[in-house]
Amino acid sequence: MSDINITSTCEEGYTTNSVVGNFDLVIDATGEDGPDPNATLVADYASCFIPAFRVGANKEGFDDIGTVQIESSAELDDGDDLESISFEVHVEADLGDSVDDVVARAEDICHVHSALREGLHADITVTDGADL
Structure with a gap:
């Protein structure tokens, strides 16, 4: 089954x-x-990454990180295939020096991240302490 x-x-x-x-x-x-399939995939990726980011933050000792918002962008090649994906993650909490550790944990947890070919994993930047 x-x-x-x-x-x-x-x-x-x-x-x-x-x-x-x-x-x-x-x-x-x-x-x-x-939405077209590429936009749906990017939205699905971001929708999976946000809870993974929350779990990653929790595992790094943050109980409540507030609102998390991802601004996603993607580039297509000449055949309209996804060539690159970028995430700009905005999070209310100030994660300080733990940002990279939270991202690494989120990448390990996110099922969509694991499913995509390595060359298409999102380039991720985080703005913590964001006023959302």
């Missing part, structure tokens, strides 16, 4: 509706009816 079961359907054109548990996710290859 599989751990994850998703049904994805495209009735015509390039828009796909995926049923993920009790949720519908619309992805459109043209970006007209929903």
Whole structure:
């Protein structure tokens, strides 16, 4: 039995509706009816990295780091394949000298980070003490 079961359907054109548990996710290859697959992957990566960042901070001794926000950007090659991803992480807490350790732990914990080829891992910068 599989751990994850998703049904994805495209009735015509390039828009796909995926049923993920009790949720519908619309992805459109043209970006007209929903985010395109590359944008969805980048958003999924950031959405996985944020809780991993929180766990990493907790393991480094931070009980409450407040709001965490990631501004993601990505570059595409000539074939519209993802070439690079960057995260600008803003976190309310002042992590001081622990920032790199928190990021390293988050990279180890984030399932999407582990799934992507090494050359596509996000370049990550953190702004701690951010007023969010």
